[in-house]
């Protein structure tokens with residue numbers, strides 16, 4: 001399986017700069033790069049000073065909505081050409097999205113396609129957030145919020161152009177939107193590829209507590225509550241002290257995802273089911289569930305199941321009540 005990494009981020013967040021830096025690194029000469037640009041300045045592909053032979057540009061639409069099929073064809077073509085020795089073989093696919101793209105449908109495109117899902121598997125959804133502009137973009141554009149909510153790694157770019165307090169406020173806002181993503185500050189697009197492509201499955205899940213994560217740390221955010229006041233993106237975390245009934249959990253998720261598919265942004269959990277000895281890792285981006293995997297060793301000493309859901313247009317109370325009623329209460 002070839003890992004595929006999605007790099008997204010709002011307009012001007014520094015995706016091209018990051019990719020330019022990335023492809024100069026020694027280990028990066030074997031990647032295939034798919035760049036989607038549409039309705040943007042349109043020169044991205046010229047700006048990628050590519051030494052990489054396998055660089056493809058999709059410019060007739062956006063891969064999260066209008067040209068999802070083109071993305072599938074492009075990936076299938078890449079594999080076909082590599083197998084016929086028309087292009088060098090690649091060990092990773094990096095997909096740079098448009099600034100307005102939402103990761104969920106792209107994840108679904110990769111995971112749902114029979115051919116593509118057999119050849120490549122999703123690694124990280126990386127969202128770039130501009131340090132000086134990020135807060136404003138989050139306030140004004142729902143796409144920016146969704147990009148953050150569906151990431152498992154957020155890179156805060158242009159940190160040399162923002163003050164420490166601006167960065168701190170931004171970080172707290174990101175943490176409020178997505179408490180399970182990992183955050184990293186960078187300057188001039190400079191980043192270690194090993195960090196970008198690492199396996200980030202479990203670490204932050206362990207930090208989850210029963211109520212909202214670390215509210216007490218959010219001094220800055222409390223002073224600027226207006227930031228998220230009208231925000232309809234919320235998260236809910238559960239700490240579960242008992243085996244979870246597999247069929248009840250399945251029915252609840254099926255109900256939730258069929259009734260409110262567009263509200264479901266991200267889900268991640270380590271869950272001890274009644275049907276297995278060890279916990280499973282359960283993950284979804286948008287409405288796409290990854291195959292659950294058994295975890296061989298409890299990542300936390302308390303051995304409690306943890307589930308976090310990021311959603312919009314549903315109240316936290318309804319989510320909590322529904323989980324208690326349909327999953328927990330017997």
Ligand SMILES: [Zn+2]
Pocket residue numbers: 062063064065066100101102
């Ligand atoms: Zn789109």
